[in-house]
Amino acid sequence: MAQPSDPETDKQARIVEARMKLRDRFVGRMQATPAASDGKPEGSGPPNRHGMPRVPPGQSIARGWPVLDLGRQPAVPLHTWELIVDGDVDEPQKFAWKDFVALPQTKDVSDFHCVTTWSKLDVPWEGVQLSTILALAQPKIEASHLLCHAYDGYTVNVPLEEALKDDVLLVHTAEGQPLTTEHGGPVRMITPQLYAWKGAKWIHRIEVLSRDRLGFWELRGYSNTAHPWRNDRYS
Ligand SMILES: Nc1nc2c(c(=O)[nH]1)N[C@H]1C(S)=C(S)[C@@H](COP(=O)(O)O)O[C@H]1N2
Numbered sequence: 001m002a003q004p005s006d007p008e009t010d011k012q013a014r015i016v017e018a019r020m021k022l023r024d025r026f027v028g029r030m031q032a033t034p035a036a037s038d039g040k041p042e043g044s045g046p047p048n049r050h051g052m053p054r055v056p057p058g059q060s061i062a063r064g065w066p067v068l069d070l071g072r073q074p075a076v077p078l079h080t081w082e083l084i085v086d087g088d089v090d091e092p093q094k095f096a097w098k099d100f101v102a103l104p105q106t107k108d109v110s111d112f113h114c115v116t117t118w119s120k121l122d123v124p125w126e127g128v129q130l131s132t133i134l135a136l137a138q139p140k141i142e143a144s145h146l147l148c149h150a151y152d153g154y155t156v157n158v159p160l161e162e163a164l165k166d167d168v169l170l171v172h173t174a175e176g177q178p179l180t181t182e183h184g185g186p187v188r189m190i191t192p193q194l195y196a197w198k199g200a201k202w203i204h205r206i207e208v209l210s211r212d213r214l215g216f217w218e219l220r221g222y223s224n225t226a227h228p229w230r231n232d233r234y235s
């Protein structure tokens, strides 16, 4: 029997369908990324460790959660926070906080590898899959990269085949607590299969591009590809 259609359910179904379509365009490139395709020992694939070593080459497990940034920690109140998605998209988006928390929410546990050689394992996160946000924005057919802009002026570039992975999240909660300002709250991106600098804290704008444009650290000699299990730190 036909169910009366519920606008919330319809919206979620549309998001799921748009995500699947977008994924289809990138599935080959996603499978060819090192985290998905490398053999052991330096790239055992997501979750990137199925035994030993537990951390990528040259990394050690951190005590606590170190803070790394450019020395500015912008305080962004929830009522002024917004997330913009623009550039080479058919449907530019602007989310206020209430819109963002109304999106389908995800919980995941993943590792966090800073290029300065510390790793934090098994971090419980909550937030929105980046693929959900990109599906709503509908990247144009030629779109290939993102340049993320943060409230502290930081920028970082990520190719779409990495950005669309399931564990790439825009998180507002870590270890069961709202993300603190020092760790990038209200919302930061995480890229568990890449070094942590690829995830912008205090994320404000996601610019979709049809060519690669280097971010803050990529312009200063960090690897553009940033694969921890390949010890791929500097270019
Ligand atoms: N906006 C912004 N995001 C950023 C940075 C930054 O300086 N500004 N530093 C990056 C680096 S080098 C790392 S290792 C992680 C650190 O996150 P944490 O301070 O929560 O450990 O954030 C990344 N994202």
Ligand SMILES: [Mo]
Residues within 6 Å of the ligand: 068, 114, 115, 116, 196, 197
């Ligand atoms: Mo870092």
